[in-house]
Amino acid sequence: MAEITAALVMELRAKSGVGMMDCKKALQETDGDISAAIDWLRAKGLSKAAKKADRVAAEGLVAVASREDGKGEIGAAIEFNSETDFVARNELFQNAAKAFAQQGLEHHSVEALHGAELENGNTIQAEVTNMIATIGENMQLRRAARLSVDEGVVASYVHNAVAPGLGRIGVLVALHGGGDKVALRELGRKIAMHVAATAPLSLNTDDLDPAAVEKERSVLTEKAKEEGKPEAMIAKIVEGQINKFQRDVVLTKQPFVMNPDVTIEQLVADTGKELGAPGLHLAGFVRLALGEGVEKIEGPDFASEVASMMAPKA
Structure with a gap:
């Protein structure tokens, strides 16, 4: 014990x-x-x-970028962390985040991105090291993700934006299929806003991590027992709750936040018919939230720290 x-x-x-x-x-x-x-x-x-x-809490920015690629598009999102929000508001930091996202269009992993070469000849890793020395605060390019479609759009949305393409939550949504790109991009942006708000765990039910489902099933079963539900009914009760859990966390099954009468899956199908693109479908999504999974050690805030440094010595 x-x-x-x-x-x-x-x-x-x-x-x-x-x-x-x-x-x-x-x-x-x-x-x-x-x-x-x-x-x-x-x-x-x-x-x-x-x-x-x-x-969870960590400072910095999430940046998104996209570009056309033939009939399709490529989108990238990165998370660039700093110790304080003060540094994240710095123009040097913001420009670096934008440049890193642009490089993310060409690289498939954050490890590859660290070695990518910027316009000034530095690798991203070297650039981050230089910024740490210049600004005096620890920084890290922590995560990167990339989506692409050979036909369609990769739309984006940034929540709590401090500048175009920079904010605290960045979302990419890939729509695969034909149709008017302006209309597709508008649909993609709406779905990206939905993803920012609901934080789905997977695109489809089949993609949902079985471990997450079993963990939820175990918790719900114990809860039903604690509430004194009849033993013979527990499995049925829990199965209904698991179905609801899946509707809550699977993007295509979620009710659209702007019109809860339709699911995201129905919204895409209906729009595809309207645009003469019946094969239109969601090909993927990425959601990066600043500081997700990072434990922030609480300490004195920046103002208090400066005040203590400026205080006269005893």
Whole structure:
């Protein structure tokens, strides 16, 4: 049995918003595993920890870029992190993020992107190193994604934009098929806005990670047992909840946020018919949210740090 320390209990409390005693009990039941303890609390109906556990923080920008490629298009999105929002507002940082996204159109992975050569002759990795030395703050090109279609469009949307193509959430949506490109791009932008708002986990049901489904099934089964549901009914109840879970997280099955009476799948099919492009379909999407999956260590804010540095010595 792992030692359940006060620090561990406090960490779970911060992530779940649940009382100290319940947090301690959850950790005891899960041998000190924070992630498993959050699921345990969910099963007991004690916490909205799933949402709170996803709250992460890191500064910087997400940048998107696209270009035509014959009848089709290519789109790229990158995440360029800094330690503070102050640096992310710097013109040098913003220009670098734009340049990195442009290079992302030519490279299929963030590893390849690090070695890509910029117009000034530096590789991206060397450019980041130089910026760290110049600005005095740690930076990282952390993620990159690329979409392409041989016919159709790759539309984009940036949420909380600070400049064209730069913001805190960047989305790419690939629509494959014929039809008027202006109309396709407008449809793609609307779907990209929908993706920014709903954060789907997969394009189609078949693409959904089986581990995510089984984890949800396990949590829902435990919750049903805790609520005293009849044993014979639990499987049926959980299956209905799993179907709802899939509708919530699979893009093509989600109700369109601008018109919940139709799903994204129906929206694309209907638009394809209107444009004389019955084969129109969603070929993929990318959603990068700034700081996703990054643990930010809390400390003094920038203003407080400067004030402490400027304070007269005792």
